[in-house]
Amino acid sequence: MxxxxxxxxxxxxxxxxxxxxxxxxxxxxxxxxxxxxxxxxxxxxxxxxxxxxxxxxxxxxxxxxxxxxxxTTNYTTFFREAHHFEILKRHLRQRKGHQRIWCAAAATGEEPYSIAISACEAFDTLSPPVEILASDLSTHALAIAEAGVYEADRLHPLTASQRAKFFEPSQGRYAVRPELRRLIRFERINLMDAHWPVKAPLAALFCRNVMIYFDKPTQRRLLERFRPLLLPDGLYFAGHAESILADDLFRPLGQTVYAPLPLGGPPSS
Ligand SMILES: C[S@@+](CC[C@H](N)C(=O)[O-])C[C@H]1O[C@@H](n2cnc3c(N)ncnc32)[C@H](O)[C@@H]1O
The missing domain is CATH 1.10.155.10 (Chemotaxis receptor methyltransferase CheR, N-terminal domain)
Structure with a gap:
């Protein structure tokens, strides 16, 4: 019973x-x-x-x-699919000026903080020229993300020097340092909404491990809306199990990283 x-x-x-x-x-x-x-x-x-x-x-x-x-399932880790963050660092270093990044399924915050740490490391400063929007549908997950306080075992993917540089002990746990926190704006955004309060153009868009919960037509609609938000040389980071079947919209660069194709589709020759 x-x-x-x-x-x-x-x-x-x-x-x-x-x-x-x-x-x-x-x-x-x-x-x-x-x-x-x-x-x-x-x-x-x-x-x-x-x-x-x-x-x-x-x-x-x-x-x-x-x-x-x-x-909603909010599973995430710091530096999940670590190779993406190495690619992000190289990408940011090559670019000039202020850069916007959107992390569209930020869950409990480990992903946007990993992005922020990567940006700091790319420019070797705690105030890199980036602004990160971290959004999620779940207000419960976002509250944890905004608080930025984690149990020690959550920090295992970080090196000792990352832990020392970007976190401070807080009542038996670890709190994200304010300098890192300052790089991120947290916002509740439902990807199904008709309007997203997202400032474009974006140098990078992370939407990882959430597309798997959506059906194919929904995935397609989102990809159509993501593409114009990205700079022509911006990067779209997908989850490891999310190969994008939209070769008229994005070009695969390997390791589930994609480049937006020019509006109007791939060049004909
Ligand atoms: C499994 S987590 C992935 C977290 C992180 N991106 C990662 O790869 O580690 C999926 C997240 O997508 C969020 N989500 C599900 N449906 C959503 C929607 N319609 N709009 C925005 N976020 C959504 C969930 O709340 C959850 O936090």
Whole structure:
């Protein structure tokens, strides 16, 4: 016996709602995951069934935030797919002037802070000429990102000198130094929204390990919107399992890094 009644139609309704709101396409195999994550909300709200929860969701706009937070997967690490950060450093060093970077699925912050550390290292200063926008749909993940305080074991991918230079001990944990924090603006952005408050053009756009949650038409629409945001020599960084099937929009440079093709498609010759 389950603690809460959870019917096929409850699951279908939840799949429809999260797809419509966040673009997330949950496969039937995610049924137990959905139960486990939302059961916590039912317990907290003292509800007896998923039907009651869905009814509450319909009348209480505030619950949407917790619903979405519960159903997003925020797994990330510092310097995940480390080769991307070496490519970013070379890319930034070659460029002149102020540069904008958007990290479009920043989760709990490890990715934008890795970008900021790379920028500092590229220019050998704590005030490199970059501004980073870090966004995510999950307000829970973003709150952790903004706080920038991590358990020691999260910092394992960093070298000892990176840890010393960019973090300071804080009540048994490690806090991002203000100089690094200052390079990043955090913002809640739903990639499904019609308008994104993103200043372009971008020297680099990181959208890693989130496309896998979207269906192909959604991925395509996002890629169409990403391309004009990038400088002609800007870089798009995708996740390791996200080869981009849009060869009219982006040119692969290897290691899931892409260059935008000129608007109007690839040159004909
Ligand atoms: C698995 S994490 C990836 C984090 C990081 N980019 C990385 O590669 O380590 C996926 C993130 O995408 C976010 N996400 C899911 N749907 C989204 C949407 N529609 N708009 C913006 N972010 C979304 C989730 O909240 C989650 O934090």
């Amino acid at each position: 389950r603690e809460f009644s959870f019917t096929d139609s409850d699951f279908e309704r939840i799949r429809t709602l999260i797809h419509r709101h966040a673009g997330i396409a949950l496969s039937p195999a995610k049924r137990e995951m959905v139960y486990g994550r939302l059961a916590r909300r039912l317990r907290r709200l003292k509800l007896a069934s998923f039907a009651d929860y869905l009814a509450l969701l319909e009348r209480d706009a505030h619950e949407w935030e917790d619903f979405v937070n519960a159903l």
